Amino acid sequence: MRKPCCDKQDTNKGxxxxxxxxxxxxxIRIHGEGSWRSLPKAAGGLLRCGKSCRLRWINYLQPNIKRGNxxxxxxxxxxxxxxxxGNRWSLIAGRLPGRTDNEIKxxxxxxxxxxxxxxxxxPNNHHVSQSLSLHRPQISGSATLSGGPVNHERKEWQQLISMTDNDRASDTGSCLPSKKDAASCLEDNAYVLPDLNLDLTVSVPSPPTTFTEWKQESAELEAPSELGNATNQTLLLFG
DNA sequence: AAGGTCCGCAACCGCAGCTAC
DNA sequence: AGTAGCTGCGGTTGCGGACCT
Incomplete structure (x- = not known):
C-alpha cells in the first residue's frame, strides 16, 4: 500500500x-526548488504537504510567471x-514561456x-465536423486547420491531421485512443512523417499568422488561407 | 436588493514514471 | 529484478466573483 504523501491531519488545505x-x-529563494517532501518542515513548519507546496510554487509563486490574458x-x-x-499540458506549457500547464489546461x-x-x-481530435466541412470551410481554429474549398488544400489538411494523429499514436508507450484513426489516416494518405523534434523545452516564437488574422480572412470570404503556408508554420514547431 | 446560476481559476487527488537501493 | 519513495502530470473539484432574473 502506498504511503500517503503527507500526514493529512496536520496539513492545511484550500x-x-x-x-x-x-x-x-x-x-526556495535560499535553498532552491526540490525536496518537496521535506520542504514544509524545513520551511519553518509550513502546514502543507510537499505536493501542495510544489504546485503553489510552480503555478503561482515562480517569479517568471506571466499572468493575465x-x-x-x-x-x-x-x-x-x-x-x-493532445492533453499533454506540460509539453504545451514548455512552448509557452511564462505559462504553466495548469493555466493552459x-x-x-x-x-x-x-x-x-x-x-x-x-476539440478532442481537431477534426472538422462532417456537416461543416462539406460546406464552406468554416474550419479551423488553428493554422493547421486552415482549410479551403479547393480539393488539394483539403487533402493537405487531412494529411496534416493524419500526421498529428500519428505523432500521438507513436508516442512512446502511451496507449492512445486515436491509434486506430492514425492507422487509417496513414493508409488513406500514405503520409510520410517528418522527423519530429519533440524536445519541447525550448520555446519558439509564434508564427506570424495569428488565429485572428485567419478568422478575418475567412470572414471576408477572401481566397482561402494558404495551406502551404499554414503547414509550414505548423512544421516550424519541429526542429 | 436578494437569490440563483454560471464561469474561471486555484488547488486537490490519484496515478504513472523515474530513480535509488 | 523487485521494491519503495519521490516527483510530475492530468483530471477533477470546489470556491468565489460576475452576471442574470
Whole structure:
C-alpha cells in the first residue's frame, strides 16, 4: 500500500495565506526548488504537504510567471500544439514561456474548447465536423486547420491531421485512443512523417499568422488561407 | 436588493514514471 | 529484478466573483 504523501491531519488545505506564500518563497529563494517532501518542515513548519507546496510554487509563486490574458498568438499556438500533442499540458506549457500547464489546461477547458466547438471543430481530435466541412470551410481554429474549398488544400489538411494523429499514436508507450484513426489516416494518405523534434523545452516564437488574422480572412470570404503556408508554420514547431 | 446560476481559476487527488537501493 | 519513495502530470473539484432574473 502506498504511503500517503503527507500526514493529512496536520496539513492545511484550500487557499494559501500570504504568510504561507512568504514562507515558501523565502525558503526556495535560499535553498532552491526540490525536496518537496521535506520542504514544509524545513520551511519553518509550513502546514502543507510537499505536493501542495510544489504546485503553489510552480503555478503561482515562480517569479517568471506571466499572468493575465492569453495573447492571440498564444491561443493559436496552444491550439496547434494541442492538435499535435493532445492533453499533454506540460509539453504545451514548455512552448509557452511564462505559462504553466495548469493555466493552459484551465484556459483550454474554459475558452478554447468552446471556441473550437462553436466553429464546428471537435476539440478532442481537431477534426472538422462532417456537416461543416462539406460546406464552406468554416474550419479551423488553428493554422493547421486552415482549410479551403479547393480539393488539394483539403487533402493537405487531412494529411496534416493524419500526421498529428500519428505523432500521438507513436508516442512512446502511451496507449492512445486515436491509434486506430492514425492507422487509417496513414493508409488513406500514405503520409510520410517528418522527423519530429519533440524536445519541447525550448520555446519558439509564434508564427506570424495569428488565429485572428485567419478568422478575418475567412470572414471576408477572401481566397482561402494558404495551406502551404499554414503547414509550414505548423512544421516550424519541429526542429 | 436578494437569490440563483454560471464561469474561471486555484488547488486537490490519484496515478504513472523515474530513480535509488 | 523487485521494491519503495519521490516527483510530475492530468483530471477533477470546489470556491468565489460576475452576471442574470
Amino acid at each position: 487557499a494559501w495565506s500570504k504568510q504561507e506564500d512568504e514562507k515558501l518563497i523565502d525558503y 492569453f495573447a492571440e498568438d498564444e491561443e493559436d499556438l496552444i491550439i496547434k500544439l494541442h492538435a499535435l500533442l 484551465n484556459y483550454w477547458n474554459s475558452h478554447l474548447r468552446r471556441k473550437l466547438i462553436n466553429m464546428g471543430i471537435d
